[in-house]
Amino acid sequence: MEKLKKSIKSYSRELSTLLALLFIIVIFSIIAPRYLEISNLMDIVEQGTVNGFLAIGVTCAIITGGIDLSVGSAMAVSIVTCGRLAVAGVPPLVVVLVGLGLGAFIGIINGVLVTKMKLQPFIATMGTNSVLRGIAYLITGGWPVLNIPKEYREIFQYSIVPNLRMSMIVLVLMSIVYSFVLKKRKTGVYIYAIGSNEEATKLSGVNTDKFKIMAYMLCSMGAAMAGMVTLARLGTGEPTGGEGYELNAIAAAAIGGTSLAGGKGSILGTVLGALILSALKIGLVVVGMDTFYQYIATGLIIIVAVYLEVVQQKVSGIFSKKKKIA
């Protein structure tokens, strides 16, 4: 019992995000009952996957107290590179491995810029964002890569049971791996520590550069995965893919409780955050809300969701104080 209480407490932030998600689903279901149909609910997951991959990656970078604005372009490089390889007849699984390697490589470059060259993460990744976009255009000469073979698309698009696609399973698996690394491994402990207090971590003898670079590597690997899933979803690889997606990914992380100041956040929270965003988008389409109001609604929900965290912290602060007095 004590254990259960403890685990509930340690997941309180995720629980409140989950409640917010359920709240959104209930509200839209009352307005439009068909919102609650299984196929629609699964659509929320399906349409949240690409952002989910981007967001769990960007969460790793944000936890170190940094940011990665290059994920949208990293995604595009992954889309066109993997697209070209798949069209050239490279076996799908090899394509995925190359894609992940490419992501890791991009992440290492970002990490080196931030650590060894001591650039501000915001500026450094803004720079790589532009470089990577240019590379994506160069790889295809500006044209989309067409006719992605079915074998490749099936790895992510295959439905195990109706509405349950492989891409969702891959997201769950990748989230588990990322969670494991962040919560259970030394690497994760140091990544959080760097975000909370980089100087102190360094002084205690930790090679902070190494773990920061690893965080950026995890970040770009998420982006590469997002690119590969997009390629499979659309059957066409566009060098323009992922343009502006970084902001949605950062929003998902923030809604899920990742602090942009660093040191705090979780993969589970971020995935829930991504689901909130897609639940919202689909809800607004289902109820037929006018486009102009959608911008306002989306913005307001992000603000409210993040404000909830502030309130929650205050409340839990009061509780813990009371306990101490008692």
Add this chain to the structure above:
Amino acid sequence: MKRKVALLLCLALTGTMVLGGCGSSKGDSDGGEKDASKDSQKTKWASTDETFNPLDEKDAISFEDLREKLGAISKSDKEFSFAGNVKAFENVVWQEIANGYEGFADDAKAAGRKLTVDTTSPMGESDEEGQLSILKDQVRQGVNAVLLSPISDANCLPGIEAAHDADIPVFAVNNEFNGADMFVGPNSLEQGEIAAEWVNDKIGGKGEVAIVMGMAKTGVTRNRTEGFESWFKENNPDIEVVAKQNADWDRSKAKDVAATFLKTYPDLKAVFCNNDVMALGVVEAVKEANLELNKDIYVIGCDGQSEAYDSIRAGEMAATIDSFPYYEGYMAAEVCYRWMIGQDVPKVVFTPCRMLDSTNVDKTAEENLGWEAPTFE
């Protein structure tokens, strides 16, 4: 460690080069000596303070009518250099428009006219400042006219004023802006209407249809959507536009929006998209919903991109409204040349669009347009 990183970087770069095809290369043209004598026909330039909307222009004329009215391109031995300034060469449409400018210049040269066109583009459709710098530089070079397609309504304003101060006319191609001395391009309201009429015939005059819109900030989005909706309101109220949503010109977002449409409105008969890229995304959503394309539902795009052509041939996309970017560029250069040599050109010239479906997708652009080369006196 550092050496390893450097080595990896080199490898990555070479890899990119090997993988990558090369970007577009643009034929260069020599500057040409400028003819100092300005055309006497117009001395006053359009004001940048007045809102210019080609659709409000009363004496607007279609390109076909203009040719009929003016006949051959009248004699002139004046020497001109035009500057083309388009939104972004990343987008194939703009490369085609620039090729069209060159196409007319080549034909004019072949007919003994002295005309050069040099086209430049900024770094992508978000490089608003870059486009302004290019425009100002073109004005400084002292070209005789600028064919401008600005990224936004306002980003080129200071450059347009600078051009007018230097007595250089600025012509709007494809995208209108305040201060344009003339507009040449497709009528985007008409594009929506053409699509609506085609849909009406295909689905037998009854049913539900939906629209996937582009970015709300551009006039093209508003006009194509409005043209489509208003055609049904005026001509056939039995067809209802049950949903319209914005997908930011993005294929993936369009697919998501359409997936929700298809579930929410199971009787949907047609989806009109503001461009082809989004239509191709919608096609993917329809396939996943296990509906039969061109039987249960029709997906219509706009622009006439080559990928859309392939999709129509494969029986997936139903149709696209093609504005033939190469010929649009050609016509724009021709109309501007006529204007410069003093022929009587109205302020707005609409270039033709055609509905392309499985019946005419394999015909050449010349056939579909009924294209004829201009005659020179």
